[in-house]
Amino acid sequence: MRNISDLIEQYLKHMLDDSAGGAVEIQRNDLADKFSCVPSQINYVISTRFTLEKGYMVESKRGGGGYIRIQRVDLPALNSIQLHFEQTIGDCVDQSAAEGIIYQLEEARLVTRREANLLRAAVHRETIALKLPQRDEIRARLLKSMLISLLVK
Template identity: 80%
Template sequence: MRNISDLIEQYLKQLLQNSSDGAVEIQRNELADQFSCVPSQINYVISTRFTLEKGYMVESKRGGGGYVRIQRVELPALKNIQFHINETIGDCVEQSVAEGLIYQLEEAELITRREANLIRAAISRDTIAVKLPLRDEIRARLLKSMLITLLIR
């Protein structure tokens, strides 16, 4: 059985998919009531699964009429993807940023789940077992090379 965080994430993604403008506004308390959980659980899901690295922009307004607005940030057109990859990755990249970019490309169906998993394995800190900052530099080179090769097929 899936956990509550997975269910909340799936629900929010469905709302985003059905949205005409690629954005949704929710109230934490109402969503928490709907899923029979505490509002902090909603905060956790939003802060860990709807990050900019994963292709989402989150705006929050607190208070009585407060809301959370989640908007999908679209990847550039495929012809600009190489530029986007180079700009996002740069000369070095932390594992969390790299995984966020991989997630975004997989969500946009520009790479398959299998390709994403292979890339994650190749760029993990366990695979690149050298000290920082060299590890982040090697990760950036590997990631750029693999993504550009996959995307320019």
């Protein structure tokens, strides 16, 4: 059985898919009531599963009429993907950011689940058994090289 965080995530993603502009505004308390959970559970899901690295921009307004706005951030066109990776990944990237980029590509269906799993395995800290900062530098080079090979036709 799926946990409450998975259900909330899928619900929000479904709302995003159905939205015209790729953005939704939600009331945290209303969503917590819908899922019979505490509002902090909603915060947890949004802060861990709707990050910029995973392709989402989150904005919140506190107060009586407050809301949380989640917007999907689209990847650039494939013809500029190499420049995008150069800017996004840079000369070094930590494991969390690398996994976020891979997640975003998988969500956008630019890589298959199998390809995403291979990418994750290749950039994992246990695979690149070096000390920092060399590990993050090698991870960045590997990730950029593999993504360009996969995505640039």
